[in-house]
Amino acid sequence: MGSLIELLTKPLQYAFMQTGFVAAVLIGVSCAVLGVYVVLRSMAFIGDALAHTVLPGLVAAYMLGLNLLLGAVVAGFITSLGIGWLSRRETLREDTAIGICFTGMFALGILLMSLTNSFRDFSHMLFGNILGVTRADLLLIGGLAGFVVLLLAMFHKELELTSFDPTQARSIGLSADRVRYGLLLLLALTVVAGIQAVGVVLISALLITPAAAASLLTTSLPRMMLIASVVAALSGIAGLYASYYLNVSSGAAIVLACTAFFVMASVLRAARRRPMKDAPIAGKPQ
Numbered sequence: 097m098g099s100l101i102e103l104l105t106k107p108l109q110y111a112f113m114q115t116g117f118v119a120a121v122l123i124g125v126s127c128a129v130l131g132v133y134v135v136l137r138s139m140a141f142i143g144d145a146l147a148h149t150v151l152p153g154l155v156a157a158y159m160l161g162l163n164l165l166l167g168a169v170v171a172g173f174i175t176s177l178g179i180g181w182l183s184r185r186e187t188l189r190e191d192t193a194i195g196i197c198f199t200g201m202f203a204l205g206i207l208l209m210s211l212t213n214s215f216r217d218f219s220h221m222l223f224g225n226i227l228g229v230t231r232a233d234l235l236l237i238g239g240l241a242g243f244v245v246l247l248l249a250m251f252h253k254e255l256e257l258t259s260f261d262p263t264q265a266r267s268i269g270l271s272a273d274r275v276r277y278g279l280l281l282l283l284a285l286t287v288v289a290g291i292q293a294v295g296v297v298l299i300s301a302l303l304i305t306p307a308a309a310a311s312l313l314t315t316s317l318p319r320m321m322l323i324a325s326v327v328a329a330l331s332g333i334a335g336l337y338a339s340y341y342l343n344v345s346s347g348a349a350i351v352l353a354c355t356a357f358f359v360m361a362s363v364l365r366a367a368r369r370r371p372m373k374d375a376p377i378a379g380k381p382q
Contacts (some may be wrong), residue, residue, distance in 0.1 A: 120332025151205025172284030
């Protein structure tokens with residue numbers, strides 16, 4: 097027992113680990129709650145696109161000497177509004193609009209990065225470095241996460257109705273387009289907050305995997321959000337412990353922990369359904 101307690105408490109002796117654990121939980125919960133709507137609305141591709149299209153904002157902020165996350169927020173908002181505007185036109189499907197914004201913005205980011213001749217300064221944004229989160233970064237991450245969760249709570253009914261029954265939403269005068277724009281902007285904020293933890297490359301997994309795991313275990317939206325939040329928080333904590341003791345990438349470890357939880361959820365769902373299939377049918381001879 098003593099050795100187990102030592103294993104759990106040893107990383108907490110370092111301030112950067114304490115900050116990392118708090119950041120992992122904040123980012124995990126905000127990504128998980130919003131990720132439930134992303135999964136329900138089949139918006140996984142949008143989350144992945146936003147994660148990549150913030151790159152030019154990061155590079156531009158670096159070149160101008162501004163806060164990198166502020167640049168990412170601006171780029172994320174521009175992308176969200178661009179996807180929403182293009183997808184409203186009858187001549188373009190939504191996946192086409194996403195593809196245009198995704199490739200264009202990501203290419204712009206790579207072009208700007210080549211002008212700086214300093215790839216190393218952006219590697220932690222591409223691949224994540226949660227152990228490098230500062231107190232100032234933590235305040236910004238906490239503010240973004242709190243803002244996202246607060247707005248999701250305030251507009252929960254509108255989001256739920258437009259997710260499950262958009263026809264009914266339109267019949268009562270609720271604008272599905274406005275709700276979608278709002279969701280895209282919140283998604284951009286969440287992506288920006290999560291970049292510091294797992295980076296541009298892996299943030300879409302943090303948005304999708306915990307919510308997908310929760311969807312296998314329940315059909316109730318509140319329970320789905322709760323389970324997804326727990327999965328994301330535990331994945332962040334487990335990933336940080338793995339990165340500390342195994343000396344591996346923290347972002348990749350967090351995402352792999354999410355994947356492990358998804359596999360466990362899949363096994364649990366299969367185990368729950370098997371007895372129902374094997375149960376005897378009433379009136380059928382055994």
